[in-house]
Amino acid sequence: KNEVEQSPQNLTAQEGEFITINCSYSVGISALHWLQQHPGGGIVSLFMLSSGKKKHGRLIATINIQEKHSSLHITASHPRDSAVYICAVYGTSYGKLTFGQGTILTVHP
């Protein structure tokens, strides 16, 4: 079993839909990252969380440390949100990021 599991692996939505991507992890962590990878391959950081909830525009990220679970929500989805979304956790042993396998999101107009 992977230390970081994302679901779903593939997600297709119509423009305007509310989207949720889930991430579960099995190790102790100091922080969790949500990353976005566009078709060109480059990765950008969306959020870094160690507790609670963060919001940036139409994106919301939450984390429940006790349940070892995080969610990324996209409100009013748009075709430009189509990308791979990656959850990554920083273990309590320093410096190492462990990545989920990614969720491929496609938003149709």
Place this chain on the structure above:
Amino acid sequence: DGGITQSPKYLFRKEGQNVTLSCEQNLNHDAMYWYRQDPGQGLRLIYYSQIVNDFQKGDIAEGYSVSREKKESFPLTVTSAQKNPTAFYLCASSIRPTTNEQYFGPGTRLTVT
């Protein structure tokens, strides 16, 4: 503009040849990392460097080598010993080794035939 550059974006090599992937950062970050990405799998750590002239193996270091002679540069050599070198390679950096946040480069897609 501060950031991480990787070149080239696409690289093609024949089997049996060594190839070096470039990674440069002007963020003045101490730590640098190399990851490999394969379809359907999470990124996996190849090597990392906490400081100049120092580096450690990650989870999948076999068939790879690195150097860190300058703070801003962390080249990765894919040797002929790497059994499945075709992959997408990402370089990253962080301010300090203990800092949680890493910044990623645009990646290099290596194809070996």
